[in-house]
Amino acid sequence: MSFDLQLIIESLPVMLMGIGITFKLLVISGVLGLLLAICLLLMRISGLWYLNIPAQIYIYVFRGTPILVQIFIVYYGLPQFESVRESIFWPILREPTGCAILALSLNTGAYVSEILRGGVLGVDKGVLEAGSALGMSAHQKFIYITTPIATRLALPAYSNDVISLLKSTALASTITIADMTGIARTIVADTYAPYEIFISLAVVYMIFTFGLQKLFGIIEGYLGQYTKRE
Amino acid sequence: MSIPENRPLIQMQNVNKFFGDFQALKNVNLEVRKGERIVVCGPSGSGKSTMIRCINRLEEHTDGHIVIDGNTLTDKVKDINAVRREVGMVFQNFNLFPHMTIVKNLMIAQQLVRNTSKNDARETAMFYLERVKIPEQAQKYPIQLSGGQQQRVAIARALCMKPEIMLFDEPTSALDPEMINEVLEVMVDLAKEGMTMICVTHEMGFARSVADRIIFMDLGEIVEEAAPEEFFDNPKSERTKKFLSQILSH
Amino acid sequence: MDVLAGWWDDYFWGAVVVGKVFFCSLALMIIFGLLGAMAKLSNSRVAQKIAGAYTVVFRGTPEILVVLLLYFGSAVVLTAIAQVFNPEIKFVDVPPFWAGTIAISIIVGSYATETFRGAFLGVHPGSIEAARALGMSDLQTFVYVRIPEMWRLALPPFGNHMLSLVKDTALISIIGLNETMFVAKQAITVTGKPFTMYIVVGAIYLGFSTVVTLFVMGAEKFGERTTVGAK
Numbered sequence: 001m002s003f004d005l006q007l008i009i010e011s012l013p014v015m016l017m018g019i020g021i022t023f024k025l026l027v028i029s030g031v032l033g034l035l036l037a038i039c040l041l042l043m044r045i046s047g048l049w050y051l052n053i054p055a056q057i058y059i060y061v062f063r064g065t066p067i068l069v070q071i072f073i074v075y076y077g078l079p080q081f082e083s084v085r086e087s088i089f090w091p092i093l094r095e096p097t098g099c100a101i102l103a104l105s106l107n108t109g110a111y112v113s114e115i116l117r118g119g120v121l122g123v124d125k126g127v128l129e130a131g132s133a134l135g136m137s138a139h140q141k142f143i144y145i146t147t148p149i150a151t152r153l154a155l156p157a158y159s160n161d162v163i164s165l166l167k168s169t170a171l172a173s174t175i176t177i178a179d180m181t182g183i184a185r186t187i188v189a190d191t192y193a194p195y196e197i198f199i200s201l202a203v204v205y206m207i208f209t210f211g212l213q214k215l216f217g218i219i220e221g222y223l224g225q226y227t228k229r230e
Numbered sequence: 231m232s233i234p235e236n237r238p239l240i241q242m243q244n245v246n247k248f249f250g251d252f253q254a255l256k257n258v259n260l261e262v263r264k265g266e267r268i269v270v271c272g273p274s275g276s277g278k279s280t281m282i283r284c285i286n287r288l289e290e291h292t293d294g295h296i297v298i299d300g301n302t303l304t305d306k307v308k309d310i311n312a313v314r315r316e317v318g319m320v321f322q323n324f325n326l327f328p329h330m331t332i333v334k335n336l337m338i339a340q341q342l343v344r345n346t347s348k349n350d351a352r353e354t355a356m357f358y359l360e361r362v363k364i365p366e367q368a369q370k371y372p373i374q375l376s377g378g379q380q381q382r383v384a385i386a387r388a389l390c391m392k393p394e395i396m397l398f399d400e401p402t403s404a405l406d407p408e409m410i411n412e413v414l415e416v417m418v419d420l421a422k423e424g425m426t427m428i429c430v431t432h433e434m435g436f437a438r439s440v441a442d443r444i445i446f447m448d449l450g451e452i453v454e455e456a457a458p459e460e461f462f463d464n465p466k467s468e469r470t471k472k473f474l475s476q477i478l479s480h
Numbered sequence: 481m482d483v484l485a486g487w488w489d490d491y492f493w494g495a496v497v498v499g500k501v502f503f504c505s506l507a508l509m510i511i512f513g514l515l516g517a518m519a520k521l522s523n524s525r526v527a528q529k530i531a532g533a534y535t536v537v538f539r540g541t542p543e544i545l546v547v548l549l550l551y552f553g554s555a556v557v558l559t560a561i562a563q564v565f566n567p568e569i570k571f572v573d574v575p576p577f578w579a580g581t582i583a584i585s586i587i588v589g590s591y592a593t594e595t596f597r598g599a600f601l602g603v604h605p606g607s608i609e610a611a612r613a614l615g616m617s618d619l620q621t622f623v624y625v626r627i628p629e630m631w632r633l634a635l636p637p638f639g640n641h642m643l644s645l646v647k648d649t650a651l652i653s654i655i656g657l658n659e660t661m662f663v664a665k666q667a668i669t670v671t672g673k674p675f676t677m678y679i680v681v682g683a684i685y686l687g688f689s690t691v692v693t694l695f696v697m698g699a700e701k702f703g704e705r706t707t708v709g710a711k
Contacts, residue, residue, distance in 0.1 A: 064643075064689035065682040066650035069661065073682065076668070077675030130325035130384075133286055134339035134391060135314040137307075144338060148329045163540070170542035174654060181545060194552035202541040202549070209540035226329050226371040 004193055008200045011187050015201055018180035021097070022208075025169040025179065029104035030162060036109030041116045055113070062110035067168050070107055075099035075175045100172040108165050115161060119154030120146055152223045159216035163209050170205075180204060237300070239264045239395060239426055240285060245294030247280055247450075254280045255291070256450040264394075267421045268428045269437040272447035273473060278430045281447070282397045285428070286317045299394060315343070318388030322400040324380040326372040332383050333359070333368040336390045344391070351390075358386035362416050378409030385416055396420065398429040434478065438462060446470045483671045484680065487663065494660035495684050501581050501649045501659070502642075502688070508585030509645060513592025520597050531593060538590035544651050546587055551579040551655040580652030588644050595641065599634035600626065632703040639696030646688045650681075660684050 043055035062070065078084045078093055092098035123146050131141040173182035184201045188194050240262035247255035255277045262268055270278045283289040284296060287303060287310045296303040301312045327335050336355035340346040346354070359365045362382040364375075372380055381401060388396060398417065402410045414436050421427060421440045431437065437444055437458060444461040446454045446469075454461070454470045465471045519531035538546065555573040562572045573579075603626050611621040631638075653661035664677040671677070 061682075061686060064686045064693075066647040066685055068650045068653075069678060069682045069685060072661070072664075073675065073678045077678045080673055080675040124325070124328075126321060126323050126325040127327060129288055130319075130321060130327070130387075131339075132288060133314060133317075133319040133321075134387070135311055135343040136339060137311075137342075140342045144342065145327060152329070167542040170544050171651075173544070181542065184545075185548065188548075188552060192556065194549055194556055198545055198549040198553070202537070202545055205542055205545070206537065206540035227373060229373055 004196050007191065007193055007196045011184075011197055012200055012204075014187065015180050015183045015197075015204065018178055018183045019204075021172070021177060021179040022166075022169050025097070025100055025104060025172055025177075026162075026166050028101050029108060029169075030165055032101070032105035033108035033112055033165070036105060037112035037116055040109060040113035041120070044113065044117055045120060059110045059113060062107055063114070067103070067107050068171055068174065071100060071103040071171055071175060074103040074106075096172070096175045096177045100169075100175060100177055104165065104168055104172075107168070108161060111161050111164075112158065115154050115157040116150065118157065119150035119152075122153040123149045152220075152227075155216065155220050155223065159213065159220075162216070163212055166208060166212065167205070238262055239266075239299055240428075241295070241297040242281075242284075243295040243297075245281075245284065245291045245296060247277070247284060247289060248292045254450050255284070258294070258450075258452055260445070260452065262395075262426065262428065264426050265424045266426055266442045267440050268443050268445060269441040270428060270430045270445045270447060271432065271434075271437065271473070271477075272453075275449075276447040277450040278447050279399050280450075282319075282399060282428055282430055285395075285397060286314055286319055288319075315391070316394040317397060318391055318393035318395070319397045319399065320381070320384050320388055320401050322403050324372070324377070324384045324404075326380055326384055326387070328372050331369050331371060332364075332375070335372070335383060336387045339387070340390055354390050355386075358389045359383070361389070361419075362386045363412075376409060377405045378412045381405065381409075381413045382416055385413070385420075389420075394426060396425055396427040398427065398431065400430050400432070402431065402433055432477065434462075446473065448473070483673050483676060484667075487667050487671075487677075487680075490663045490667070491660055491680060491684065494658065494663040495688075497577070497657065497659040498646070498649050498684070498688060501577065501584075501652065501657075502645055505581045505585040505588070505645050505649075506642065508582065509589045509592055509641065512585055512589025513596050513641075516589060516593030517596035517600060520593065521600055535590045535593050538587050541587075543584065543587050543648055544654065547580055547583040547651050547655060550574075550583040550586075551576060554579055576652060576655045576657040580649075580655060580657055584645060584648040584651070588641050588648065591644070592638065592641050595634050595637045596630065599630040602633045603629045635696065635700050635703055639693065639700075642692050642696065643689055646692055647685065650685065 040055045040059060043051040044059075046052060074093070075096055078099075084090065084093060087093075093102070127149070128141055128145060131145050136144070169179060170181040172179050173185055176182070178186075180201060184197050188197045191197070238261040240260065242258055242260040245255055245258040245260075246253065258277075258281055260281075270281065272278050280289055284291045285298065285303075290305075291303075298313045299316050301309060301316075303309060303313055326332075327338070330338060333352065333355050336358065337348070337351040340351040340354060341348065356365060356368065359368060362385055364379055364382055367375055367379060367383070372383070375383065385396075385401075401417070402413050405413065410433070414433060417427075417429070417436070418440055429436075429441075441458050443455060444458055445452055446461070446465075446467075448469050454465065454467050456464075456466075461470075462474065465474055516531045516534055519527040522528065551574065555571065558572040558574065559569065562569045607625050607629065608621060611625045616624070649657075649659060650661055653659055653665075656662070660681045661678075664674075664681045667677045668674045
């Protein structure tokens with residue numbers, strides 16, 4: 001068994017054609033997921049039971065089931081319902097890409113909301129009390145004190161979640177999407193060379209991950225300026 | 231704002247505070263007149279912090295009445311905010327906003343709570359920073375300052391809101407010894423200018439020289455109240471005597 | 481709901497498979513995690529570098545890719561080896577159960593490495609010194625002082641690793657493991673109700689997650705007995 005370098009050189013550009021889709025899945029799901037996460041967070045900390053409990057249930061379900069199952073439910077499962085097939089969303093839900101984005105967003109939203117909540121809980125209570133003592137309203141405290149501090153606290157865990165999201169995009173290949181993994185699987189099926197293909201693909205993902213980590217490192221450095229004693 | 235001499239600025243009547251089953255304040259009655267300097271002392275867990283935190287509603291009293299400058303303290307946000315406008319607080323752990331520069335720390339509440347313009351807020355901020363003698367730190371972040379400096383900033387921050395009353399919750403307890411004096415000096419200056427203040431502290435030297443009245447609390451009750459000379463030289467209760475012997479022996 | 485009648489059996493056995501994967505991968509994950517952590521904490525630069533590569537590689541690669549690679553890759557190797565002995569053989573594969581179990585153990589093990597490493601570092605140096613001062617040997621210190629305290633610290637993130645194992649099991653269905661997803665696929669071809677069938681799969685996994693979460697909560701309470709004092 002030999003390691004076919006030539007195969008890698010030929011296959012990499014083909015696989016990299018899928019990087020646009022991977023990127024698209026990552027960014028759109030990431031943004032939508034973040035928006036969802038903020039909504040869920042506000043519901044969780046609202047103090048109102050009819051917002052808090054549904055949010056908790058949602059988070060529990062989406063963090064407690066495999067993302068693959070969620071993708072399958074959206075892509076294979078939803079068309080079971082006539083109301084879905086006849087709704088205005090059908091053009092999106094018919095396409096595997098739309099389904100993948102929907103499932104990934106719903107999933108990452110649940111995880112990120114807990115990460116944000118961790119950030120919010122991590123804000124020093126004394127600092128919030130100082131805000132109260134100065135007469136700031138709950139609203140003002142949340143915007144000017146909690147949000148900036150919680151964002152910085154949540155960033156490391158958030159960056160991990162974005163990397164998880166990147167890895168989850170590979171699952172889109174299971175519903176026929178031609179992202180990098182999808183293309184790779186096709187090549188392997190043709191060439192019976194799993195090592196060359198999958199290992200080189202893994203390297204691509206690792207580089208992507210490394211890039212994301214560096215990016216978040218820069219953001220963390222910028223946000224954390226006030227934590228350096230110099 | 232001038233008030234008739236016979237109405238106290240702070241009135242606490244029959245105040246009780248429960249944390250679950252634990253009674254932190256037992257039937258506390260307190261009157262503070264304008265310009266008075268009160269020092270509250272007592273062992274840990276005596277309720278001294280709880281008492282002053284009830285004054286600006288950082289804790290909610292379970293029953294009794296608290297009236298600040300004619301404003302009765304209730305659940306209503308309007309009432310609470312009316313009180314907090316008049317009352318400034320300095321915390322043991324400074325509690326500066328870590329993500330804002332020093333000058334922003336002093337400006338933000340003015341802008342948000344009193345709708346002061348940015349320029350006016352900055353002017354006031356720099357004025358009080360000079361008062362506490364650290365104007366050159368304006369653009370730094372709290373983490374870059376020493377404990378003593380941070381606490382002085384905290385005092386300036388409270389003063390920027392032009393309060394009628396200043397509450398100090400063990401302001402020097404978290405400071406290294408060499409920094410305690412710089413903070414006490416600021417507090418003494420404040421006292422000399424006639425600021426009404428209630429100070430929870432272990433600094434008996436400060437109490438002796440500045441306080442009009444010293445209040446000793448133990449197990450949630452006010453045990454003894456007296457002017458400093460009488461308090462230190464002639465304590466009436468056994469518990470007071472015991473506390474004084476413990477705290478003054480070293 | 482009656483469309484599910486007759487499939488409960490299959491789902492049950494599918495769930496049993498999920499359970500089997502869980503326990504096998506849990507054991508392996510702990511082994512990989514501990515080995516990795518000890519390598520990182522050891523004095524050997526080589527061990528540290530290898531462990532470092534281990535964590536970087538498997539935390540940066542999609543899980544599905546590792547599963548596919550291990551399955552197809554091992555098949556290629558085994559087939560090649562088998563063909564040496566018997567050129568007639570076309571294809572030998574590793575059972576999906578083992579390919580998948582090992583794959584997810586390796587992946588989650590790389591996260592567990594960091595968890596265990598952090599937990600080992602978190603053990604009070606004072607306790608170690610006390611043990612030495614009392615004359616305990618290195619091995620005794622390791623077993624009676626380091627490990628229990630390390631577990632207590634590692635428990636919350638370790639609970640998350642266990643949940644990851646549960647959920648990653650679904651990935652193994654892609655290489656043909658006969659667990660719940662697989663059952664669902666078959667049920668769909670017969671009943672034509674994909675939503676219902678996959679919801680059942682989700683519910684089964686949710687059930688497993690719940691059990692694991694409750695177990696971890698109980699274990700944390702048990703661990704707290706050494707830290708939460710009388711109030």
